Amino acid sequence: MAQLVGRMIPPNVEPGFLLRVFWRMIETFQIAVVGTAIGVVLSLPFAWLSAKDITPLGPFRHISRILVSLFRTVPDLVWALLFVSAVGLGAVAGTMTIVVDTIGFCGRFFAEAMEDADERPQEALFAIGASRFSVLCGAVLPDALPSLTNTTLFALEKAVRSSVVLGLVGAGGIGQELKVAFDLFQYKNASTIILVIFTIVVLMEFVTDRLRSKVQ
């Protein structure tokens, strides 16, 4: 181990290499952001269909819940391998994995946030004959919004971390670059990449923390 660390110092800071790492990191970021955005949008209907007393499906809401659990309990690396073999190596497979991962995470917590929303306004609107969808848009979502935003920020943070790892199985981004560096014994390249990843993840946590404290 010490020997390995020794071979990693000093990190490679050639401008050409740094530029490549930079673009790979951007790709990872794109995978995370696009995947989270699509995932969050798709999580909303899943959450609505799963949430107790809010779902239009009645007891059939469990179908939606089970689907969301399935998305969540199958590890993201497994999804990544699946998508890589379906659509080939690259960012598309990575993005699809993040989408599924986000639905597993947000689908569950969005549903809980909807269930926790104040029931009194909902009752007031049901009494005058508002549809379930109107009650969702008019009363449930506004009330759940702070919680939904928080969950979304967590999902984004999680997505950045997992999209790094996904590259290791060929789903695009910086992880793929890291794997190449290790495969070719280019340890000085690897250490640069690890430092970049570390910086980005810490930065990401800092930014989402700041955003979270703004929501109330």
Add this chain to the structure above:
Amino acid sequence: MTAIIRAHDLAKSYANGKVVFSSIGLNIASRERVALIGSNGAGKSTLLKCLIGLLPSSGGEVVTLGESFRSAPSVAQLRRIRRQIGFVFQHHGLVSRQSVLTNVLQGKLGLPGGWRGWHHSIAKQHWREEAMQALADVRLLGKAGARADALSGGQAQRVAIARALIRRPKLLIADEPAASLDPAAGHDVMRVFSELTQEQAITLVYTTHDMEHALDYSDRLIALKAGKVFFDRPTAHVTRADLKDVFDA
């Protein structure tokens, strides 16, 4: 005068066997302001719900807003009834993180095209004008842009009244609308009800267990006790002694 609500021999027991009332007969005319009184648990809320078809009754017959039904109205009947009613409950039921204006506009939900009442930004222009008028009527025009959770209890209840009025209802149902307010705010809310329903020719049926609210804002009192109509007469002919009898066990 046309009848807004007529009930004959109405009975209600819950599935657990609890008999709430039986052989209730009443007749509420258009533009009347009726206070339904009785101690806690007398069955006021249950009776209100049976009269407007939100709860199935266990016997008797109801005609509400021209829809005649036994037990429960059909889905189509219930829809027609609801379109002509505004509700105010003990808790205002406002969406706390939305503006007062949006909350008022949500009174349009359940009407044809009512989905545009989700939020003030997508509401029809003339709805927004109606909502502002309704806020002026409850003396809260200056609060249109405020968030609902920034209001006092009395103000919030007045917004709930505005939300009910924007439906242009024939009938306004209020279940203990002042019960969780301090005395001053409670009287203020009752005064708003009483004045606006008269001005706008709306029939008002409210429940209360407050003697002052019962006497000061109604044309007629219907008292429930022990599952029966204990008395039903013009407010002017009711004495405090009568009221004491209602609330004494």
